[in-house]
Amino acid sequence: MKSLYSKDSILITIMREIKLNVIPNPESNTKTILEGGIELGNGPYFQGQGGDDSTNYLCGNCNHVLGERLEENAQICDIVVKCLKCQSYNELNTVI
Numbered sequence: 261m262k263s264l265y266s267k268d269s270i271l272i273t274i275m276r277e278i279k280l281n282v283i284p285n286p287e288s289n290t291k292t293i294l295e296g297g298i299e300l301g302n303g304p305y306f307q308g309q310g311g312d313d314s315t316n317y318l319c320g321n322c323n324h325v326l327g328e329r330l331e332e333n334a335q336i337c338d339i340v341v342k343c344l345k346c347q348s349y350n351e352l353n354t355v356i
């Protein structure tokens with residue numbers, strides 16, 4: 261029996277992607293800043309269980325994935341994450 265789908269097309273899922281805002285060095289006493297660490301490696305910082313309609317959050321500078329498969333209603337407010345690849349500070353502020 262011949263499959264209607266090629267092997268490659270099955271693997272493609274359309275993910276939403278949001279590029280984060282890169283900001284200058286934040287003042288550490290005003291915001292929560294996540295700076296990674298050895299145990300985190302290349303990240304991501306956040307890993308959700310979202311399905312095909314979930315969202316990936318990318319570094320605004322180098323497109324590195326900092327949040328993966330987050331559900332649409334994920335509540336992440338006013339956090340600054342340091343990119344694990346290019347060291348840029350990204351503002352993560354999900355508005356519901």
Ligand SMILES: [Zn+2]
Pocket residue numbers: 319320321322323324343344345346347348
């Ligand atoms: Zn980056």
